[in-house]
Amino acid sequence: MIFVTVGTHEQPFNRLIKKIDNLVANGDIKEKVIVQTGFSTYIPKHCEAHKMMSFEEMQQALKDARIVITHGGPSSFIEALQFGKVPIVVPRQEKFNEHVNNHQVDFTKLIAKRMNNIIPVYDIDDLKKTIEDYDHISKGKNTGKSSNNYYFNDRLNDIVVSMFKQN
Numbered sequence: 177m178i179f180v181t182v183g184t185h186e187q188p189f190n191r192l193i194k195k196i197d198n199l200v201a202n203g204d205i206k207e208k209v210i211v212q213t214g215f216s217t218y219i220p221k222h223c224e225a226h227k228m229m230s231f232e233e234m235q236q237a238l239k240d241a242r243i244v245i246t247h248g249g250p251s252s253f254i255e256a257l258q259f260g261k262v263p264i265v266v267p268r269q270e271k272f273n274e275h276v277n278n279h280q281v282d283f284t285k286l287i288a289k290r291m292n293n294i295i296p297v298y299d300i301d302d303l304k305k306t307i308e309d310y311d312h313i314s315k316g317k318n319t320g321k322s323s324n325n326y327y328f329n330d331r332l333n334d335i336v337v338s339m340f341k342q343n
Contacts, residue, residue: 178205178307179241181212183249184228189274190218192247192266195300197222204304210237243310245303248280253287253294262314264295264306293318 180196182189193216199205200222209223212234219225229237238244238259246252248267256263267284268274281298288296295313297303306313 177208177210177237177241178243178245179210179212179237180223180245181234181237181252182214182216182247183212183252184214185247185249185268185275186215187268187274187276188216188218189214189247189268190216191272191274191300192245193218193220195303196220196245199304199307205307207242210241212237243307245307248284250283250287257293257319260319262293262295262317262319264297264303264310266297266300266303291318292316 178196180192182192193211193213196205196209196211197218197220200209200220209220211220211223211225212229213219213225213227215227226233234255238255238261241256241261244253244256244259244261244263246256246263246265248265253263253265265284265288267278267280269281270276270278284294284296284298288294295306295310295317297306
């Protein structure tokens with residue numbers, strides 16, 4: 177399941193919600209998608225949509241999600257990180273009237289550079305490929321566990337599995 181949250185900022189984030197809805201409609205996303213739409217005016221036709229969600233509903237969606245996609249609000253992607261997820265972060269941008277300035281872009285760039293624990297998407301047209309490559313991209317990110325340790329264990333698993341495959 178993919179969980180998308182745009183937070184509670186009063187400006188719509190239709191650009192992200194439309195993109196996700198189109199990816200589902202086109203068959204690019206085949207799994208269930210739950211979207212918290214906030215004050216966006218676009219209502220998804222191909223996803224389960226909730227304007228707002230209770231704290232418990234949000235926590236459950238974050239826990240159950242394979243991928244979490246958020247806006248650039250720190251509390252949204254920090255929550256995903258707390259559940260051990262590497263969130264895809266699509267910051268709201270001033271030029272699209274999604275926020276009053278570009279602080280989400282600036283903050284996302286800073287966190288991506290310093291912490292390497294999020295997957296930033298600045299161009300919405302890159303979202304499809306990012307979702308397709310999520311498992312590979314997220315392996316190179318820092319999470320609650322040591323990323324080097326995780327990578328080592330994952331590679332070791334691949335080696336062991338390949339040793340026991342029958343040709």
